[in-house]
Amino acid sequence: MLKQLRPALVMIVIFTAITGLAYPLAMTGISGMLFPKQAEGSLIVENGTVIGSELIGQNFASEKYFHGRPSVTLGPDPADPSKSVVVPYNAANSMGSNLGPANPALIERVKTDLEKLKAENPGQPVPIDLVTTTGSGLDPDISPEGALFQLPRVAKARGVPEDKLRDLVSDLTQAPILGILGEPRVNVLALNRALDAMAK
Template identity: 50%
Template sequence: MSSVINRELVAAVRPSLMMTGLFAGLLGLAYPAAITAVAQAAFPWAANGSLITDHGQVIGSDLIGQAFTSARYFHGRPSAAGSNGYDASASAGSNLAPFSQTLHDRVAGAVKDFATSSPGSPVPPDLVTTSASGLDPHISPEAAFSQVNRVAAARSLAPEKVHELVETQVEQPLLGLLGEPRVNVLALNRALDEATSARAQGH
């Protein structure tokens, strides 16, 4: 009787084990490997993290913000990753409720800092609030334009020239429909450094 039960049990379990192994191999190994191969062949830059290099050195990613604090640079959105800055492994929103005192104090502090560095400019919401990921590399064109006077003064440049530079860095919505106009802060600051270097060399 015991041997009959064991055979019936094995017969009942075997299909489940075979299907588990089959789908683990297909969905856990074969499918990811195929998608990775296609991505590496068709979109290698994006598949490897959209890394930006300068003279062979990786200086950032097109997809992850950085903490620029100098008056000579445009600043991005605050990061919800806290002390980890824009660490991708700590990607998250703050999840603070609208009535949170912590949120109120943080935003109030950011508004005060902006008013000090850019007096007279309207406060762009995206410069005092974090994004859902906490890693957003973009700001709105309005947020970039609001920093023009500070950056121009710090670099002894004409505000009009810096304003024109920002305009060249505005990315339009995909197909004119998806998303909002935006400015990648790292790309803008790199263009700013290049423009300042060319000016210093008399070009």
């Protein structure tokens, strides 16, 4: 019996070393050399401090900033750690809400967000990405329409002409990859950083 088990155990050890250690370490090293910024998480550093990532959205609540898509990622409830509460853009718990389209809680959340946005910019159609979440809950981008919808609020809060902000959104709009993959998009953190830089 040992004669049959020995080759199997040797193969397990060899393939574990190759596929579990050598290959991941080699790929990590190669990606670090070829794409150092991406391999480290596409971090954005300002004055020596990491302020975010190009790949993970942040929760901007102030009227002076453009807001991203809704995020329903969860985190521990500060009042009761055995329970979970919504913690927007919690990168440690990337997930969608898992609520089906007929779920009353989802319908109520979308309705509430929709009414709030309609009050913010009356008479304008609300872009779908401002009331729907993504599968990860961490999407850092919004559509150009989503950014333009928020122009009046941001312009009023900052005392900046809407045309100036419209140009900023246009400058920061990224085209689909290779012209065909995906949709035009605007990175919310990059847009808000440009806003702050404009105010200096």
